[in-house]
Amino acid sequence: MHIAILGAGALGTVLGAHLARAGEDVTLIARGQRAAYLQEHGATITGLVHFTVPVHVVTDPSHIHDADVLMVTVKTYDMVSALASVKHLDVSSVLSIQNVVLKNEQLAQTFGWTKVLGAMAAFSGAVLPTGMVRFTVNQALYLGELPEGTSTRVQTLGETFARAGLLVQVTPFIQSFEWSKYLAFVSWMAPAVLTRLETHKFLQEAQTTSIVAAILHEMTQLATARGIALEDMTFFPTKTLSQLAFDDRVTHLQQMGDQLALQAPLHKISTLQDVEQGKRLEVEETLGYAVRQSAALGIPTPTMDVCYRLIAGINHYLQ
Numbered sequence: 001m002h003i004a005i006l007g008a009g010a011l012g013t014v015l016g017a018h019l020a021r022a023g024e025d026v027t028l029i030a031r032g033q034r035a036a037y038l039q040e041h042g043a044t045i046t047g048l049v050h051f052t053v054p055v056h057v058v059t060d061p062s063h064i065h066d067a068d069v070l071m072v073t074v075k076t077y078d079m080v081s082a083l084a085s086v087k088h089l090d091v092s093s094v095l096s097i098q099n100v101v102l103k104n105e106q107l108a109q110t111f112g113w114t115k116v117l118g119a120m121a122a123f124s125g126a127v128l129p130t131g132m133v134r135f136t137v138n139q140a141l142y143l144g145e146l147p148e149g150t151s152t153r154v155q156t157l158g159e160t161f162a163r164a165g166l167l168v169q170v171t172p173f174i175q176s177f178e179w180s181k182y183l184a185f186v187s188w189m190a191p192a193v194l195t196r197l198e199t200h201k202f203l204q205e206a207q208t209t210s211i212v213a214a215i216l217h218e219m220t221q222l223a224t225a226r227g228i229a230l231e232d233m234t235f236f237p238t239k240t241l242s243q244l245a246f247d248d249r250v251t252h253l254q255q256m257g258d259q260l261a262l263q264a265p266l267h268k269i270s271t272l273q274d275v276e277q278g279k280r281l282e283v284e285e286t287l288g289y290a291v292r293q294s295a296a297l298g299i300p301t302p303t304m305d306v307c308y309r310l311i312a313g314i315n316h317y318l319q
Helices: 010-021 032-041 076-086 102-111 152-163 174-195 199-204 206-225 238-243 246-263 270-276 284-296 302-316
Strands: 002-006 025-029 043-047 051-053 056-058 066-072 090-096 117-127 133-145 168-170
Touching (some): 002 010, 010 025, 010 117, 010 152, 066 076, 066 102, 076 102, 076 284, 090 117, 090 152, 117 270, 133 152, 133 174, 152 168, 174 199, 174 206, 174 238, 174 270, 174 284, 174 302, 199 206, 199 246, 206 246, 206 284, 206 302, 238 246, 284 302
Parallel strands (some): 002 025, 002 066, 025 056, 066 090
């Protein structure tokens, strides 16, 4: 199975490095200094595991003509241009592990719905100044057919990643898991960017956790209006939290913060990492998308509206 990975940031590198170490046929599509570093030094993963492995890197997507699987790990604001660069590929399956739900529509516009798989990554990492990647969370890579179901191709892909050392969960309810992760991401992203705190810190503090709880409530209303059932995940019990009274939700979130302080004290959501590096933020495709979708459905989202305007303002000076 030839797997092409479009994007060589933290998660693209983690995926590619694990596959390469396992002897799989994997190609990383990268650019600029990141591509040069990987070509010269290989991929070095630290944190949960420690290894360095040579990886096959291409900087010009036109040099690849086909792949069994194309995985997209680029930033959401690069999605349109990134897909344009690979639309010539003859692929059997495509998927994205971005923290948005818009991704599947974008993939389908380029490759057709029959080739799109659902995917959700419950793992995280960060590219260090040295070029190495610190792998901080490895809880599950969820895979499934859209809008629901499983298949031989999903099972085969899941087994491939499992052999490479990543935890995998094949599920017939991938759309629910994608939305559940989307809710979690949006509710964490806003306070992370606005406070600049590690995840466990803004979850432990009652005032900032109340913002997380309020965003979760507003996002749940959107999911319900779209007919999406939510699921509990290992790292974030979205379904359970969505059913709690507000004060109970805050308490539960604070308890999650206590656990993160012990298990992943250095964890920072990817958008906060971008702020710290002065990079453009994934705000329009995440929080902005939710605000616009809610407005179109007549769902009030006062907390998200304020957070969106503040973060969009910050983003203006980072572009």
